[in-house]
Each structure stands twice: as structure tokens, then as C-alpha cells.
Amino acid sequence: MRHLSAAVVLAFLVAACASARGGGGAARAATGSPAPAQTASRGADSSSVDRPQYPSTYQRHPNPPVLIRNATIMTATGQEIANGSILFKDGRIVAVGATVQAPADAVVVDGTGKWVTPGVIDTHSHLGVYAAPQTDAESDGNEATNPVTAEVWAEHSVWPQDPQIPLAIAGGVTTIEVLPGSANLIGGRSAILKLIPARTVQEMKFPGARYGLKMACGENPKRVYRSRGPSTRMGNMAGYRAAFIQAEQYRQRWDKWNKDHQGDAPQRDLRLESLAEVLRGNIFVQNHCYRADEMVQMLDLAHEFGFKIRSFHHAVEAYKIADILAREGTAVSIWADWWGFKEEAMDGIHENAALVQQAGGRPVIHSDDPGGIQRLNQEAAKAMYYGRRAGIQITRDQALRWFTANPAWVLGLDSIVGTLEPGKMADVVVWSGDPLSVYARALQVYNDGWLVYDRNDPAHQPKTDFSIGRQP
Amino acid sequence: MIAFLLAQTVAITGGTVYPVSGPKIENATVLIQGGRITAVGANVAVPAGATRIDAAGKWVTPGLIDGGGQMGLTEIGAVPGTNEAFQSTSEVAASFNVAEGINPASALIPVTRIEGVTTALTWPTGQLIAGQGVAIDLDGPTIEAMLVKSPAAVLATLSEQSKDEGGGSRAGAAARLRRVFNDALEYARRRTDYTRAQIQQLAAGAADLEALLPVLRGQVPLVVISNRRSDIETTLRIAKEYKLRLILAGAQEGWQIADQIAAAGVPVLVQPLDNIPTYDGLGVRYENAGLLAKAGVKVVLMETDTHNSRNLRQQAGNAVAYGMTWEQALRAVTLNPAEVFGMADRYGSLEIGKVANVVVWTGDPFEFSTGVEHVFIRGKEIPLRSRQTELFERYKTLPPRY
Numbered sequence: 001m002r003h004l005s006a007a008v009v010l011a012f013l014v015a016a017c018a019s020a021r022g023g024g025g026a027a028r029a030a031t032g033s034p035a036p037a038q039t040a041s042r043g044a045d046s047s048s049v050d051r052p053q054y055p056s057t058y059q060r061h062p063n064p065p066v067l068i069r070n071a072t073i074m075t076a077t078g079q080e081i082a083n084g085s086i087l088f089k090d091g092r093i094v095a096v097g098a099t100v101q102a103p104a105d106a107v108v109v110d111g112t113g114k115w116v117t118p119g120v121i122d123t124h125s126h127l128g129v130y131a132a133p134q135t136d137a138e139s140d141g142n143e144a145t146n147p148v149t150a151e152v153w154a155e156h157s158v159w160p161q162d163p164q165i166p167l168a169i170a171g172g173v174t175t176i177e178v179l180p181g182s183a184n185l186i187g188g189r190s191a192i193l194k195l196i197p198a199r200t201v202q203e204m205k206f207p208g209a210r211y212g213l214k215m216a217c218g219e220n221p222k223r224v225y226r227s228r229g230p231s232t233r234m235g236n237m238a239g240y241r242a243a244f245i246q247a248e249q250y251r252q253r254w255d256k257w258n259k260d261h262q263g264d265a266p267q268r269d270l271r272l273e274s275l276a277e278v279l280r281g282n283i284f285v286q287n288h289c290y291r292a293d294e295m296v297q298m299l300d301l302a303h304e305f306g307f308k309i310r311s312f313h314h315a316v317e318a319y320k321i322a323d324i325l326a327r328e329g330t331a332v333s334i335w336a337d338w339w340g341f342k343e344e345a346m347d348g349i350h351e352n353a354a355l356v357q358q359a360g361g362r363p364v365i366h367s368d369d370p371g372g373i374q375r376l377n378q379e380a381a382k383a384m385y386y387g388r389r390a391g392i393q394i395t396r397d398q399a400l401r402w403f404t405a406n407p408a409w410v411l412g413l414d415s416i417v418g419t420l421e422p423g424k425m426a427d428v429v430v431w432s433g434d435p436l437s438v439y440a441r442a443l444q445v446y447n448d449g450w451l452v453y454d455r456n457d458p459a460h461q462p463k464t465d466f467s468i469g470r471q472p
Numbered sequence: 473m474i475a476f477l478l479a480q481t482v483a484i485t486g487g488t489v490y491p492v493s494g495p496k497i498e499n500a501t502v503l504i505q506g507g508r509i510t511a512v513g514a515n516v517a518v519p520a521g522a523t524r525i526d527a528a529g530k531w532v533t534p535g536l537i538d539g540g541g542q543m544g545l546t547e548i549g550a551v552p553g554t555n556e557a558f559q560s561t562s563e564v565a566a567s568f569n570v571a572e573g574i575n576p577a578s579a580l581i582p583v584t585r586i587e588g589v590t591t592a593l594t595w596p597t598g599q600l601i602a603g604q605g606v607a608i609d610l611d612g613p614t615i616e617a618m619l620v621k622s623p624a625a626v627l628a629t630l631s632e633q634s635k636d637e638g639g640g641s642r643a644g645a646a647a648r649l650r651r652v653f654n655d656a657l658e659y660a661r662r663r664t665d666y667t668r669a670q671i672q673q674l675a676a677g678a679a680d681l682e683a684l685l686p687v688l689r690g691q692v693p694l695v696v697i698s699n700r701r702s703d704i705e706t707t708l709r710i711a712k713e714y715k716l717r718l719i720l721a722g723a724q725e726g727w728q729i730a731d732q733i734a735a736a737g738v739p740v741l742v743q744p745l746d747n748i749p750t751y752d753g754l755g756v757r758y759e760n761a762g763l764l765a766k767a768g769v770k771v772v773l774m775e776t777d778t779h780n781s782r783n784l785r786q787q788a789g790n791a792v793a794y795g796m797t798w799e800q801a802l803r804a805v806t807l808n809p810a811e812v813f814g815m816a817d818r819y820g821s822l823e824i825g826k827v828a829n830v831v832v833w834t835g836d837p838f839e840f841s842t843g844v845e846h847v848f849i850r851g852k853e854i855p856l857r858s859r860q861t862e863l864f865e866r867y868k869t870l871p872p873r874y
Contacts, residue, residue: 133750163749219550323870339860340580340779341549349860355868370748378786381840389843390864438789438838471754 047254047276048268054155056205058194061450065089067102068430071111075420076118076405078397086116088426091449096420109444115435117400118420119174119427119447121407122373123286123333124313124366127165128158128178128193128201132370132466138162142181143188147225148243150213151270152188154178158201161464163471164370169195169453169462171374172429172442175206177411179313182216182288183224185239189274190214190286192411196447197462210412212310213278215240217289217298218344237297244305247275284310284412286333290344292320299328311410313366316348322359331410332356333366336379336386353380353402354387354394364410365402376403381436399436480851481505483518484832487527492534492807493821502532504828507851512822525846527832533802534822535590535829535849536837537607537809538781539741540721540774543592544574544581544608544618549779557597563637564652564676567683568603570596571622574615580779582858585610587782588837588844590829591620591819593809595627595695600637600645601652602627604683605695607813609829611849624813625693625719626683630707631700632752646706651675653714656684693717693813695741699724699753708736719812721774722746724753727760730767739770739812744791761804762795771796772812773804789838801838827851 066088073084075096085100086093095101102108131138140157143149158178168176173195180187190212193204221239222231230236250272257265277283285302289295289312302309311331312318316339318325318332325332334356339348353363365380367373384399401418408418417425426449433440444460445453454460463471482504489500491512501518503511518524547554556573559565574594584592590610596603604623612618628634630645638644655674659681665671666678674681686692698707699722711718720726721741726733733740742761749756765771773791775784788801796804810820818827828851835842847854866872 132748133754134748135751167747319864320867320872321870337780337783340547343548343551346548347863349864351864351868355864359870371745374747375745375790378790378840382786385840385843390868436840438786438840439793441793467749471749 046280046282047251047266047273054153054202054205056207057200057202058205058207059203060091060448061196063091063449063451065094065103065106066109066426066446066449066451067100067106068109068111068116068428069100071114071116071430072434073116073420074396074400074435076397076400077419077421080396084116086420086428088428088446088449091426093420093422093424093426093428095422109430111430113433114443115431115433115440116420117172117377117429117431117435118404118418118424119429119445120172120376120403121175121411121418122168122173122367122376122403123177123311123364123407123410124368125168125176125178125373126181126368127168127176127195127370127373128160128162129154129180130370131159131162132164142183144181144183144224147184147221147230147239148186148271149180149184149188150186150243150272150274152180153191153211154180154189154214155191155201155205158191158193158204160198160201160204161466163464163466165195166197166453166462166464167370168373169445170442170455172377172431172435172445173373174427174429174445174447175408175411175413175417176373177212177286179212179214179286182214182220185216185221185230185236186243186275187214187216189283192413194447196450196452197464206413211274211277211283212286212411213274213283215285215287215298217287217294218291219342220288233294237301240301241304243275244279244301247272247279248305251276251279278307279305281307284308284410286311286313286410288313290314290316292317296321296324299324299330310412311364314345314368316345316352318361319349319352319355320347322356322361325356326360331362331364331406333364333407333410335368335372336365336383350383350386351390351392353383354390354392357387357394357398358392362406362409363402364406366407377431377435377440378438379403381438384436396436481519481522482525482848482851482853483516483522484525484527484532484830484846485518487530487532487832489532489822490802491822492803493823500532502822502830504830504848504851507828509822509824509826509828509830511824525832527845530845531833531835531837531842532822533831533833533837534806534820535831535847536588536784536805537591537593537820538589538775538784538805539593539772539809540743540776541592541594541778541781542597543584543594543610543778543781544576544578545570545594546778547575547578547580557595559596559598559603562677562680563599564601564680565596565598565603566601566626566676566681566687567679568596568598569606569623570594570603571606571615571619574606574608574618576612576614576618579859580781581610583779583860584781585847585849585854586844586856586858586861587785588831588833588847589781589784590831590847590849592781593624593813598627600628600634600648601680602629607815609827609849611852611854620819621813621815623692625695626687627695627697627721629697630703630710631698631722632750633697642703642706646710648675649710650713652681653684653688656681656688660685687716688714690715690717693719695719695721697721699756701725701728701755704729704733708732708738711738712736722753723764724756724760726769727757727763728755730764730769733764734768739772739808740764741772741774742791743774743776744787744794758790758794761791765796765800765804770808770812771800771804772809773801785838786840792838798838
């Protein structure tokens with residue numbers, strides 16, 4: 001993550017990081033009960049005793065049915081429907097098409113001249129863990145006390161009153177992955193959140209979403225731990241391997257006990273529990289990694305221990321190994337154009353996303369930034385048009401998928417969110433114009449059918465407690 | 473060869489020309505001779521032998537000018553050996569001019585100019601008084617060849633970031649700034665006493681006091697970074713006391729007192745996409761640039777992320793989305809910075825006699841769908857190549873041929 005110093009306004013300061021099967025039991029089925037399902041990490045083959053662990057208390061906000069009509073609807077499934085309509089009810093998309101019948105009690109929104117897309121999803125956010133106003137008091141993103149802290153959970157740092165949250169909502173964002181920072185080789189578990197006003201993080205936790213595990217390559221860990229180690233890239237690799245060797249043994253102990261229940265349950269170890277869940281495929285690895293050669297080292301690490309890396313993050317050199325990434329089925333969560341803030345970011349190019357797409361890979365435009373998260377549509381547009389100008393024919397639908405359907409896949413939620421299809425969760429954004437234009441702004445944002453933001457209605461412009469009485 | 477290039481005549485024909493100094497002209501010609509613009513209009517005779525650039529269906533504007541950043545002074549953010557903007561020996565570094573820190577071979581320069589930014593203000597990053605920023609064209613083999621204006625302004629800060637130079641208080645920082653100004657004036661009056669050491673110790677070294685004299689005479693502008701409304705008001709107060717040519721920068725809460733800033737005739741450097749609240753600017757919002765412009769303030773837009781100075785046009789587009797008119801935004805990245813930094817006689821618009829920094833776009837320069845077709849800096853066509861385009865060429869088919 002980079003930090004913009006608000007005061008040194010003539011300089012953009014750069015500080016830290018910039019910084020399988022779909023959810024087993026995960027996520028409610030697309031047309032099933034709205035009740036939250038069990039989290040993936042509590043299955044019978046897990047290495048923890050069966051007790052609730054900070055369960056999601058998310059509840060869908062009651063909302064009348066909504067029909068948006070006469071809009072251009074981009075479904076992220078290959079369709080761009082002119083003069084189209086979309087109906088959603090009870091948090092579910094009911095119908096999308098040229099003509100849609102509305103129930104009598106539906107709120108009808110005139111979408112003339114407007115565009116409609118799925119809610120924006122960010123695979124890489126630090127909202128709530130690096131909250132505004134960005135003093136040390138809100139700096140809760142890096143447990144930089146040990147190179148391996150798989151035991152920490154980002155949700156235990158998330159501050160729901162972060163004033164950056166309403167700003168991101170106003171940018172059309174409906175789901176985020178909050179990651180620990182990149183100081184550590186293994187930074188801890190991510191939190192997958194519905195981006196809604198809430199008193200507690202539990203109320204935001206995406207029901208049934210499986211956890212991610214943040215891992216980080218390269219410069220950051222070796223800089224942070226220079227004096228105690230790791231201080232080199234080979235030290236980084238040795239650190240991951242040592243951790244997963246321990247995790248393999250831990251997993252075996254627990255799997256055996258789960259089968260035969262002989263004697264006392266093994267001692268719980270939160271650190272190894274997270275890693276064992278990675279080995280079982282229940283937690284997705286989300287890997288901060290910039291350089292092409294390092295990403296391939298990490299793929300070999302994953303092969304050594306038999307897990308998958310769901311997405312590389314930042315991956316400014318993904319284009320150099322786009323063929324390998326496509327073959328491995330590993331997505332890349334990248335920026336449109338950030339580069340140069342450190343050596344491992346020197347080779348960033350505008351065509352990164354387009355080249356990964358062209359090779360058959362899965363690009364995601366991510367933010368890692370409280371400003372960038374407010375305009376992921378713009379960043380995707382840049383990446384699309386630069387690709388096209390370089391001769392790579394990226395479609396509008398592909399570019400839309402870079403900040404909707406593809407990030408949904410990275411989080412294992414693609415059967416639930418990320419497209420506008422009947423049965424999907426009603427995460428819907430109404431834009432003032434073409435969302436791939438610099439001039440478009442989100443006018444309305446529906447999260448699970450709930451109107452969480454309306455640019456033209458102060459009654460639907462949530463503020464956090466932080467802003468009360470302080471921000472005009 | 474150089475003489476040939478200077479003598480080269482280029483006619484950009486048939487485009488929609490946005491001179492900025494006047495209304496747009498359809499199907500117009502921009503004529504470039506000897507590095508200068510020699511004609512602009514719908515009825516321009518193209519001299520025989522001129523290189524013709526067909527701009528039919530294209531938009532032609534002046535090269536964009538980025539009001540912020542450290543172009544040429546930073547190469548790799550996290551590598552101290554490649555950063556030249558910060559001079560740590562003094563908190564009052566008015567004599568520190570960044571020019572000789574500029575690296576004309578910086579990889580950032582081609583990356584930036586091929587996206588239509590042809591000129592940049594490049595600033596020191598420092599403490600109470602950071603030093604002197606300069607304006608450069610983004611082409612040239614030497615520092616001398618790049619310099620447009622040096623100094624463009626002296627840069628100071630009155631915000632949370634300069635509290636420590638005031639002993640931990642904003643009030644202390646303001647008082648210290650006044651002491652420095654007073655001592656500069658004292659120094660000017662009593663140079664002889666100073667050299668004979670017959671004067672009490674002054675608030676800064678002789679070189680720094682000397683460098684402040686043009687500021688105190690109103691010959692060189694003082695840019696002051698202030699964000700909180702009260703800090704902006706303090707800055708305005710001090711500028712009035714010393715009759716400074718003040719330029720505000722940041723000014724995150726400036727929209728709250730836009731009328732007051734307009735009445736003082738003070739221009740403002742704004743980064744439109746700032747909206748993350750800190751205690752230095754809780755009122756920061758996207759509408760700042762638009763509200764200031766609406767009140768009549770001369771606004772200059774910045775992209776302060778030097779590596780992405782090329783995103784100045786995205787900043788401008790967003791300024792439009794949040795309240796500026798399109799014409800105001802174009803002016804805020806061309807003629808306004810030229811005027812504010814005293815180089816409008818040569819820069820900022822497509823007018824006869826001006827330096828030929830010209831960009832041909834496929835459409836609206838602020839839109840993502842728009843690409844750059846031609847860039848001229850001082851009349852010379854810039855090849856649309858950078859380290860990044862070369863990396864793309866190397867890896868566009870895999871495996872690469874090393």
C-alpha cells in the first residue's frame with residue numbers, strides 16, 4: 001500500500017506495500033435461502049474444534065422490489081442491453097432483459113441515459129485496517145512482529161466506522177476483500193465483506209465466504225525483517241517452506257484425530273490452523289508478488305505443498321509470464337498503471353491486464369488504495385483502452401469483468417455475485433453514463449437489494465460516526 | 473542537424489484546434505516553424521516543403537502542464553540514491569534550487585510526454601521552506617535544454633507537516649515563517665553589518681535569506697501548501713502582511729472560503745482526486761477544484777504521483793465530473809499554470825509566437841478512450857516510445873526473444 005501524505009501535496013509519497021471448487025458449503029446457493037451458510041473453515045475436516053468463530057451476523061436489509069428500466073445494462077456475461085430493464089426483489093436479481101414485468105409494489109427507477117452494472121468488487125483493500133484519518137491509532141494492517149503471522153485475522157482489525165467506507169460505496173463498490181498488509185511473508189487471514197454501513201464487522205462479513213491468506217514476496221518482508229531475517233529473497237522462500245512443513249504435520253495430526261477421535265484433541269495452534277486450511281483447499285492464497293520470476297517461484301512453492309495460489313496481487317510483471325499464469329489458473333489482481341515506487345515495480349506497463357487476458361488468464365483490477373477503490377471502473381477503462389491501442393481487442397464486457405466477475409472468482413463468490421443474472425445477489429450500480437468514461441459517476445448503489453447510496457438523495461448517503469460533527 | 477530541426481516546418485492540418493486562449497476552431501491548421509507556433513486558424517496557408525500532419529477528426533491542444541510532482545528528481549520511489557528532491561540540511565532551504573538534481577535521462581520523462589504532458593513543474597519536498605521549484609519541458613539532452621523557468625517559485629508549507637519546524641505548533645510555524653521573512657528584510661538592509669558579524673544571529677543562513685528577497689519583493693511567487701481552512705487563512709494573512717505573490721497548494725478545505733481566496737486574487741494548485749480525510753483536511757472533497765473555479769479562483773490542476781504524471785488528464789476529467797466546466801479544466805492544465813508561474817508569454821496556449829508544445833489527440837484528451845497521436849515539444853516531434861512501450865514490444869508474444 002502506498003500512503004499519500006495529505007500535506008506534502010506536491011509529492012506523492014510511497015511508504016509501504018504497494019504495501020478448485022467454489023466455497024465448500026460456502027455461500028448461499030444462487031437461488032436458495034438467504035440465510036448465511038456455514039463458513040468454509042468450519043468443516044468436519046478442519047483443525048479446530050467445532051465452535052463458532054466470529055460468525056457472520058449479516059442480514060439482508062429489507063427493501064421493496066426495484067425495477068430499473070430504459071437503461072443500458074452491462075451484465076458482465078457478454079451482454080450490453082440497450083433500453084434494458086432489471087428487476088430485483090428480496091436481494092435477488094429476478095429478471096434482466098429488454099422487457100421486464102414489474103410487480104405492483106416495485107420502486108421504478110428511470111434509467112434513461114444511465115448505465116447499470118454489477119456491484120464493483122475489490123480483491124485488495126485495506127479499508128478498516130488502515131482507516132482514515134490515517135494516524136497511528138488506525139494503523140492496524142500489519143502485525144509486523146514476526147515474518148509469519150498466519151494467526152491474525154484482518155476482521156479483528158476492521159473498524160466499521162472508517163470514513164473511507166462510504167467513499168468507496170459511492171464509487172459503486174459492494175464487496176471487498178480486506179487483507180493484512182505486506183510486511184510479513186504470511187500476513188494473516190483476509191476478511192470478505194459486504195460494503196455496507198454497519199456497527200460491527202460481523203454484520204459485514206459476507207455469509208459463507210471462505211477466508212483468504214495473505215502472503216507477500218519480495219522487497220517488503222526482507223526490508224521489514226532485515227535485522228532478524230529474512231533479509232533476502234532466498235530467506236523469504238525458506239520462511240514460507242518452514243511454515244508449510246509445520247503446517248503439513250499439524251494437518252496430519254488433526255486429520256487423524258478427526259477420523260478416530262483417539263485421545264485428546266491436538267493442541268490448537270492458530271498460526272498452523274490457517275496454513276493447514278490452505279493445504280486442505282479451504283482458504284485461498286492471495287499473494288502479493290511483483291516480479292515474474294518470483295511469481296514462478298511461488299507457483300513452485302504451491303506445487304511443493306499441494307495448494308493453489310488463487311491470485312497474485314500487484315503482479316506488475318504478470319505480462320511476462322501470462323502464458324504460465326493462464327496454465328496454472330492463477331488470477332492476477334493488478335493496477336492499471338502504478339509503477340516505479342520501488343524496484344520490483346519498475347517494469348509496470350499499461351498493457352498488463354490486456355496481455356494477461358489475451359493469454360487466457362484472469363485479470364482483476366484491484367485498488368490497494370482508499371482513493372483507487374472509488375474508481376475501479378476508471379482504472380479498468382484505462383487498461384482496456386491501452387490494450388486496444390496496442391492492438392489487443394479487449395471487449396467492454398471483459399473490461400467490466402475485471403472489476404466484477406473476475407474478482408468474484410478470486411474470492412470464490414462467482415456463483416453469487418459479479419454478474420447481473422437471475423438468482424444472483426442484487427448488487428447493482430446505476431451510473432450516470434458509460435462506466436468506462438471518465439465522466440461517469442455512480443448514482444445509485446444497491447447492495448443485496450438495499451439502496452446503500454443515492455447521489456441525489458441525502459437520505460441515502462451514509463456517513464460514519466467519524467464524520468459526524470466534523471466533516472461539513 | 474540541430475539547425476535543420478529548428479528550421480523544420482510542420483503543419484498540423486484539419487483538426488479541431490483548442491487554442492485555450494480563444495474558442496475552438498474547426499478544421500484548423502497549426503503551423504510550427506523554428507520551434508514556435510507561427511500560425512493558428514482555419515485559413516492558414518501551408519508553406520511548400522512543410523511536413524504535413526493530417527489531424528482530420530483529431531483534437532489539437534497545447535501540451536499539458538502538470539503543476540505538481542518531482543519530474544526528473546525521482547526515479548524509483550524507494551531507492552534513496554535516485555531521489556533528489558529533499559534537502560535535509562536546513563528547514564529553511566529557500567536557496568535550494570532543484571534544477572541540478574534533474575536527470576534528463578530519467579525513464580519517467582518519455583513515459584510521461586508520450587501521454588501528452590509536455591511540461592512539468594518540479595518541486596522540492598521539504599520542511600518549512602523546501603526550496604525552489606522549476607518548470608521543465610519534458611525533452612532535452614541537458615538540464616539547461618529542459619529548463620523553462622527557474623525558479624518558478626519558492627515552496628513553503630504551513631500545515632500539519634510543518635508544525636515541527638514551529639516547535640510542535642502551527643502557531644510556532646507561522647511565527648517562524650514571519651521571523652525568517654523579517655530577518656531576510658533585515659539582512660537586505662544590513663548586509664555590511666552581517667559580513668562584519670555586527671548583527672544578531674538571523675533565522676536562516678545568508679544564502680537562504682538572500683533567496684527570499686525576490687519573494688519578498690514580489691518577483692518570485694511563494695507557493696504555500698496549506699489544507700486546513702484555518703491554515704489557509706493564516707497563509708493568506710501572512711501573504712497580505714508581506715505583500716507576497718502567493719500561490720496556494722493543496723488547499724483541501726479551500727472550497728469553504730473560495731470567495732475569500734478569489735477576492736485575494738490567489739491562484740490554487742489542486743489535485744482533484746484528493747478526498748481521503750485526515751486531521752489536516754477533514755473537509756477534503758472531489759468538488760474542491762470546481763467550487764474554487766466557480767468562485768473565480770484561478771485553478772491549476774496537479775497529478776502529484778510523479779510516475780503517473782500522465783494521469784493529469786484523468787485528474788482533469790474527474791474535476792469536470794465533479795463540477796468544473798470542461799473549458800475550465802483544460803485551461804487549468806495549460807494556460808493557468810503558464811500564467812501562474814509567469815511563463816504565459818511562451819507557454820500554455822496555441823498562439824502565434826508561443827513555444828510549439830502541441831499534442832494531437834484522437835478525441836477528448838480527458839477521456840480514457842482517447843490516445844495520443846503526435847507530441848511536439850519545442851517544435852520537435854517526439855517519438856511515441858518509452859521504456860514501457862519497449863517492454864510491451866519485448867513481451868507481447870511469449871516466450872520473448874531475448
